[in-house]
Amino acid sequence: MKHTISTLMASAAVALTMSTAAHAQEWFPFPVEVWETMAMDSARTKMDYEPLEKASKAWDICVSFPHMKDAYWLGVDYGVTEEAKRLGVKANVVEAGGYTELNTQISQIEDCVSAGADAVIIGAISFDGLNNLVGEIRSKDIPVIDVINGMSSEELSAKSLVSFGEMGAKAGEFLAAEHPSGGEAAKVAWFPGPAGAGWVEAGNTGFAGAIEGSAVEVVDTKYGDTGKEAQSKLIEDTLEAYPDLDYIVGTAVTAEAAVPILRSRGLTDQIKVVAYYFTPGVAQGISRGQILAAPTDSTVIQGRIAVDQAVRILEGKDFMMHVGPELQVVTQENYKDFDPTSTLAPDGFRPVFSVE
Template identity: 30%
Template sequence: MNWLSHGKKHRSPLFLSCFLASVTLSAVMTTSVKAEEDRLVGIIPALKAEKPFKLGVTVVHLNDDFYKGIIYGIADEAKRSGVDVVQVSVAGAYGNVREQFAQLEALKSIGADVAVLAPAAFSGFDPIIKSLKSSGMKVASVGIPVDSKNIDFGVLQDDTYIGKLMADAVCKSPVQPKNVAMIPGPAGAEWVRLRYEGFKAEAKKCAAPVSVVEAGFGGGIDLQEGLTKASDLMLRNPEVNFIYTPQITLGMGAVQAIRQQHRTASVVSSAMVKRAVPMIEDGKMLAVVSEPGIIMGRLIVQYAIRAMEGKPLPNLAPAGTDGLNYAHYNVPNKVLDKSNVATHPFETYEIAPAAWKVPAMQ
């Protein structure tokens, strides 16, 4: 008999009500604390800035939930942590490096302490990054890699691994034979190349042979691009029963092409959006890799706090790892398919609240 049951004869109903209320409150507080901790999904402890500092960010575009998730993660984590987000800029498209050069220079002129860059191209940024560093700024890389040894730290993902995850989904499919049409994505984007090569390398390891129909890099990453290229590939290669795209918008365009041609085929892609859920559930999309942009944004702020205060940056892979010349952390990726897409916590990992607005965008 425990102490509570032993004391029941001597306790009033009011006492028991108060006790039960306190237990309930304690449980609620514990759940609240756990939810607070969960925003960083256990990767690093959350810190608040000892002294406020200014952070600015420039990303490639805001056409999908990936970059919106990064910006939301940065903005929300900054608000929680005492960091001032002074500017959010958008290059507009892959290849718009001049626009990003101007946006990075603008961050210097408004006195930002940390510049966060999701580059519109892999190469060409080292001189401007070096210039920012010489002015006393710290520069971080987010989402996709950049070819520079002057980056202080990066929060990225292993794009080769993402390609391998997509190939593994095809390998595990019971569908035979396996004939994959490849829509590589835009030219000049390193993440596109890495996913493409990762997919092809892993496909060669499949127990069942995988036939790959290749196409050239180029074009954009919109729905029409995916629709047009998938339609053309399927018309010229009637044996195709899988389509690879490196990014979800292209993937949804490919699904439209499959429907228009009344084909029995499925798509593998990356960067999950809620519009893709029914496509996964009805089998038009075999699998989509989750790219947790919100977590990336939160981690950028947490690492920026540590960098500004001269504290250790835990869990970073050293420079030279993954072919990058700066220390970085690769967020974990998860494959979403029919078995788990209905229960995936989008709001934690990649999709900003519907009512949220991008702050101070230029």
């Protein structure tokens, strides 16, 4: 059953009858954009998201991530598992080990479904590579929620994700404003992430479009896994090839890795750093003046919404078919006003793989 605004608003009214003290501790209502269809280019409506108060039973939800090697996916894990606890459902979280491990992700999800999962939430390694699997799962009348990364399957039940094209564009717009057409030229090395991942291709397109016509020149584009070691190697290679570089722009892991590398080479004043999504390391870099800016897609909230979508579908309740938090660009100037709880897991949080 697809969402209807009137029913969702009625649900919001019910949720708002909770005590003020209890509501103050919750993550909602949260400002989101709701797409009319699964397509990223469909019309959108802004509204506040209100989840269910509780699930009617302890549904078993399978959650699959590409990896848990960086704090970005740790934030998604925190959002998913905390919302599962709040709603009173079970969650079984698996991670494939990296963006090269598509077959592992597929087999892990198949095992989850065989074990009796009522719904599946997927942070996809590949934009197209899981489509057959999604079709098989949906043929068993099991809902599939696309979280964070994006998939091209037309059989998905719902999406909890933003446009990574717009994330890339936000980073590009920041640079283009610093280096407009006719202004001071800037040589940029661009690190969009692992080739073939849907979010990476979208981010790359958005970034390229945003800097078009500006004085920003991309001298090299380096694709690679979002592990710290892989990104560090790409950065080192790039610095050797382009000693006159002005910016390193790319994934949050790229930005985190760049800070100590530039410091060790004495290049901190010459080469600036921008990320196109957000992690604790990026937050620290911005607060310390080591990273200029990064957009946040409210990672924790995307994980929470995916769980709520799954439960709503399982219980035959109205749901938003495609929803994502409003984007915000965090800079050194506005950092003090940024609320990290929407995006970052708490300090000391360790991966949670099971909620019973």
